[in-house]
Amino acid sequence: MCEVFNSATKPYRSKPILTLLEKVRRIAMTSIARNKLKLASHIGYLPLIQQSRLAKKRYFSRYQTPMWSDDAAKVMFEVHDEPHNVVVDLGNHTCSCRSWQLSGLPCHHAIAAIACMNGRPENYVHALLTMGSYNKIYEFHINPVRE
Known part of the structure; x- marks a missing residue:
């Protein structure tokens, strides 16, 4: 740019x-x-660039094994990502890998946990990355000027 x-x-x-x-x-x-x-x-909840990023993460989430931690709200998961494990909190939109907090998009660990709950990852994307926010950016205009 x-x-x-x-x-x-x-x-x-x-x-x-x-x-x-x-x-x-x-x-x-x-x-x-x-x-x-x-x-x-464009019709959709997410802009095309965010949809493609989410699709990549969804692809890598296939290799993760989420385990529900038996909490009442069903939001805490331990996700096995060999050779280590990460903790995903769907309620607070956090993952111990910190990718979710940094990007605003659920990481592949979180997407595996969301899939375990039969949820949609699009519903866990930060509000600033949605079409509503993108439309607000361009709701103003610059007026033409006569010479």
Whole structure:
């Protein structure tokens, strides 16, 4: 993204500051409009990039063995990931591997535990990674300016 922006503004760096700022405004305006159109055509709970990341993690979750820890809420699991074990807490959206806390997407250990409960991993994704949040990012627009 930065390289594209830098290459688009490079010819304008030697121009007056207002000319450069006008180019930046136009780049931002077209980028926001283009992304808003892409998002409007997408139907689903998660954006495509998050769906593909979740699909990769779902694939690796096949090799995990979750064991329910017999808690009343059915949220604590021990997941065997040879050669070590991790603890998954579905209630707090945490895993001892810390991948879930860092990325906002359930890690492959958590997905194995979610599958054990017949749940959907999409329901455990952080709210900032959903289509609702992506749409909020692009709900504003940049007004055109007359010269």
